[in-house]
Amino acid sequence: MTCKLLLIILDGVPLRNFRRLFGNLEGWVDSGHARTWTHRAVIPSISASCYASIHTGVTPAEHGCTGNGNVFRLTHPDVFGQVRQAGGTTGAVAHSFWSEFFNRHPFDFVRDIEYDEPDSATINHGRFHSMTGYGLTNQMTPSDVDLFGTLTSLCARFDLTYGLLHTCTLDSMGHRFFHDCQEMDHACFVMDEMLAPFIPRWRDMGYEVIITADHGQDDRGHHGGRGALQQETALYYFGAANGPAPDTVIDQLQLAPTILSRLGAGIPDTMKAKPFLT
Secondary structure (H helix, E strand, C coil), rough: CCCEEEEEEEECHHHHEEEEEEEHHHHHHHHHHCCEEEHHHHHHHHCHHHHHHHHCCCCCCHHHEEECCCCCCCCCCCCHHHHHCCCCCEEEEEHHHHHHHCCCCCCCCCCCCCECCCCCCCCEEEEECCCCCCEECCCCCCCCCHHHHHHHHHHHHHHCCCCEEEECCHHHHHHCCCCCCCHHHHHHHHHCCCCCCCHHHHHHHHEEEEEEEECCCCCCCCCCCCHHHHEEEEEEEECCCCCCCCCCCCEEEHHHHHHHHHHCCCCCCCCCCCCCCC
């Protein structure tokens, strides 16, 4: 395959929080080591629907996931499957929805929380968390530095061609505290600081890196509908590919074909959007 790539999804971060509070990411943009664009989510701009669209390249109206209460094994071609068909090795450190969408449903807490399956047609190396018991006063989220470390371990041990990391910390914080508050400012600062040391390490391991969110959140910590605060987030790219003008708005459906294009894997006919990196 032509390169290796990691997709880092920080769940529920509106554009303004990325651009205002992630000093390390913005510093790399200023220094020319990264580029950034606005990324607009599909609607409904709800987590599970966005996860499904990010990896299938089709809208929720087409893939059928209408929200977090409607999770099932998807049938459309997806990034993991296409990478495997091209001979690559895949891994994911993520919420259990990703395992259910792209490996098997329903999620089994013993079988599926951690697995290494070299012959899998989709995800070879999975490390998943379910957030069972999640609520307003109990986030049930792992430490993000543990997740970043786990992905790095999978890359080192199995030489992943494509790796996904997904964390719900900031989405959960936004639902709990909303966004114009000290707690959210601090949570974004901590995420940026935890993430930063891993980026040069991943780059030294030969990976291109895309960092984004699945959706934003509005002033009341809500998302799911239409509107800039709910749909718009940032996308940061570390790599050598050519990209669009800085004021370009990237459609979420472009992510899947872009990743496959960078990796040299086949883009299925179901993915109609054009890659934004060349």
